[in-house]
Amino acid sequence: MSTAAVSAPRVVRTIAELRKEIGNYRAAAPQGGKVGLVPTMGFLHEGHASLIRRSAEENGLTVLSVFVNPLQFGPNEDFDRYPRDEKRDLTVASEAGANLVFMPDVKEMYPRPSQTSILIGGITDRLCGASRPGHFDGVGVVVSKLFNLVQPDRAYFGLKDAQQVAVVTRMAEDLNVPVEIVPCPIVRDADGLALSSRNVYLTPEEREQALVLSRTLRLVPEWIREGLTASELTDRMKRQIREMPLADIDYVEALTYPDLLPPEESAPLASSPASLLVAVAVRFGRTRLIDNILLPAAKG
Amino acid sequence: MSTAAVSAPRVVRTIAELRKEIGNYRAAAPQGGKVGLVPTMGFLHEGHASLIRRSAEENGLTVLSVFVNPLQFGPNEDFDRYPRDEKRDLTVASEAGANLVFMPDVKEMYPRPSQTSILIGGITDRLCGASRPGHFDGVGVVVSKLFNLVQPDRAYFGLKDAQQVAVVTRMAEDLNVPVEIVPCPIVRDADGLALSSRNVYLTPEEREQALVLSRTLRLVPEWIREGLTASELTDRMKRQIREMPLADIDYVEALTYPDLLPPEESAPLASSPASLLVAVAVRFGRTRLIDNILLPAAKG
Incomplete structure (x- = not known):
């Protein structure tokens, strides 16, 4: 050192x-x-x-x-x-x-x-x-x-x-x-937007609406505690993101990490034996942004 | 050293x-x-x-x-x-x-x-x-x-x-x-057969006939000096190899080295501006043997 x-x-x-x-x-x-x-x-x-x-x-x-x-x-x-x-x-x-x-x-x-x-x-x-x-x-x-x-x-x-x-x-x-x-770890601006070199592409309006990504991801741990399955979670996330008219979703997915496999479909994510990656890619205008949250495996 | x-x-x-x-x-x-x-x-x-x-x-x-x-x-x-x-x-x-x-x-x-x-x-x-x-x-x-x-x-x-x-x-x-x-460089047995761990598979008869490979490759420089093109050369090589009844040809090719591209079709190989690899793969019984000769580029 x-x-x-x-x-x-x-x-x-x-x-x-x-x-x-x-x-x-x-x-x-x-x-x-x-x-x-x-x-x-x-x-x-x-x-x-x-x-x-x-x-x-x-x-x-x-x-x-x-x-x-x-x-x-x-x-x-x-x-x-x-x-x-x-x-x-x-x-x-x-x-x-x-x-x-x-x-x-x-x-x-x-x-x-x-x-x-x-x-x-x-x-x-x-x-x-x-x-x-x-x-x-x-x-x-x-x-x-x-x-x-x-x-x-x-x-x-x-x-x-x-x-x-x-x-x-x-x-x-x-x-x-x-x-x-x-x-x-991901580094974020004070308003929550994940830092990215591509953020400079965003118009002020796009940037404002892009905050929906971090806002939605922050809610994920709570939604998982409610007992949602992967598709229930990603459906709810998509609905929230689509409230922003400029948001054009590329993907919203919940996968095991680091193997990136779909978790068991019928099981609540809260019981996942593997770490989970909940990741989004959404276009705002010409700019494609990504963001995610990584969650530890459920305790034994 | x-x-x-x-x-x-x-x-x-x-x-x-x-x-x-x-x-x-x-x-x-x-x-x-x-x-x-x-x-x-x-x-x-x-x-x-x-x-x-x-x-x-x-x-x-x-x-x-x-x-x-x-x-x-x-x-x-x-x-x-x-x-x-x-x-x-x-x-x-x-x-x-x-x-x-x-x-x-x-x-x-x-x-x-x-x-x-x-x-x-x-x-x-x-x-x-x-x-x-x-x-x-x-x-x-x-x-x-x-x-x-x-x-x-x-x-x-x-x-x-x-x-x-x-x-x-x-x-x-x-x-x-x-x-x-x-x-x-390739190392050969006294009779010309290129050494290979797979040579142990050969029956005595197969081994005898397999000598056609090194014999044919040894003639390649002379045939190239005669003015043959790539296809003329490989045709002549195939005819010679096929004289052995057990020989089952996989490929006989003349390519530039190390890029392994076909040389110009109509030009005599003797004038090739690139080094040449003349390579063969031939099955004798269940055993596939490879051998080759590497020739320097024609002098300016």
């Missing part, structure tokens, strides 16, 4: 420089020095900052990667307009305690098209895996590349993308990647 | 022991000490021994893995009857200079079914990739696991499976695996 001094992180844009910097760190601190990785697509907000701070607390070297990965965007998604702000990202990175920032361009990460794809079956059949075909394959490839480039001891992922956490954890287990995946 | 002393290698059967042994080695020799990996399915012959010797020459620690990987066998293939002889394998490993032998069982490598699959497109469309659907996906998973477990500086593969060398090299490049893939 060490707390990094708050000083400007070193910025590298090539794989060669990245490997050299990490090699230098490991050579100087070969035994105790741990490396933490925070993989992001940039346009950093307080959610990302919380991951960086956690890594800086737990590791001697914190590597932040900023790369908008074209492979995880579908053909009609927002790759081109995805928000980017390198200067602000470096300020956030510095304040949160990152030591090394890897900011490659697409050519550096994909000098030629990847012939290799990584498919994580089963847990990608539902939620965003169903709505965004190929998305998690793109995540699998870029996360594998970053794991191989940085060889981190720990990697930090936000639970707003709870399915991504499940997918990356499963991939690391299946392939024996020597990394600890550290899931970190 | 160091030559390992010829002493009995240490045998480990669990991932935990493997990681501990490699960690111990790296801790004792943190800078100069390189780790070489020779992944095999056991039933070792002189071809495997040549890989181990090469690794022992080039690395401070040579790890041999012996694991018959169920994922790379098709449902009607020879997983169950694939030859196994642990005791002999350890003798070969010891004589060739392996330091550490990893012999996991299936439960250790796959404690539950892998939800993660690795597909290497393009270069797996032809040759064994076409004849053995799913084969290279299984290779991709197990090789990725071994790379993550051993984190070798170099990994040694025999060119008898030239497509496997191309596939593993491409996967390592696409995913930025920090390993050098070292392709090693």
Whole structure:
């Protein structure tokens, strides 16, 4: 454990420089020095900052990667307009305690098209895996590349993308990647909206109506205590979300976590022997937002 | 560079022991000490021994893995009857200079079914990739696991499976695996038959007729100098192989290497600007044999 001094992180844009910097760190601190990785697509907000701070607390070297990965965007998604702000990202990175920032361009990460794809079956059949075909394959490839480039001891992922956490954890287990995946809690604005780089797309009216997501999710534990089954719960959630005229529901689902299987249909969720993920994806105008709540398994 | 002393290698059967042994080695020799990996399915012959010797020459620690990987066998293939002889394998490993032998069982490598699959497109469309659907996906998973477990500086593969060398090299490049893939020449018996663990399946008559493969491949450079195109070459090879009544051809192909694309159809192979792989897969009785020759690109 060490707390990094708050000083400007070193910025590298090539794989060669990245490997050299990490090699230098490991050579100087070969035994105790741990490396933490925070993989992001940039346009950093307080959610990302919380991951960086956690890594800086737990590791001697914190590597932040900023790369908008074209492979995880579908053909009609927002790759081109995805928000980017390198200067602000470096300020956030510095304040949160990152030591090394890897900011490659697409050519550096994909000098030629990847012939290799990584498919994580089963847990990608539902939620965003169903709505965004190929998305998690793109995540699998870029996360594998970053794991191989940085060889981190720990990697930090936000639970707003709870399915991504499940997918990356499963991939690391299946392939024996020597990394600890550290899931970190969702960070919200004061009004409850889960932080997301895509929130900047929202008009004031859309943003106002989008608060229905966190409001609905906050009620979930109470509704589950009432004895609802999965479909009763998601029906009630959908009714509440649809009260907002701009809300266009992509999915509202309750699944076991981290296996992402449907819970037993006729049983009250309150008696679920597995942890539960209740997750929503809803479009407001052109902007698709996701949010979720993770609930522990019922006690024996 | 160091030559390992010829002493009995240490045998480990669990991932935990493997990681501990490699960690111990790296801790004792943190800078100069390189780790070489020779992944095999056991039933070792002189071809495997040549890989181990090469690794022992080039690395401070040579790890041999012996694991018959169920994922790379098709449902009607020879997983169950694939030859196994642990005791002999350890003798070969010891004589060739392996330091550490990893012999996991299936439960250790796959404690539950892998939800993660690795597909290497393009270069797996032809040759064994076409004849053995799913084969290279299984290779991709197990090789990725071994790379993550051993984190070798170099990994040694025999060119008898030239497509496997191309596939593993491409996967390592696409995913930025920090390993050098070292392709090693085919080793043959005195009569020309390429060494293979599957050769033990052959009856004396089948073995005699199987010599047609190396005999035909030896003529390929001369036939290419005559000015043949790819289809003229492979037609002539097929005619020669079919003179053996037990030969049942799976494929005979001439492709660029390592991209495994068809060369220009109307051009003589002698003028190919790319390296060429001329590869055959032929069944003799129940046994499918592969062999090949790799030819350098035509000089400017």
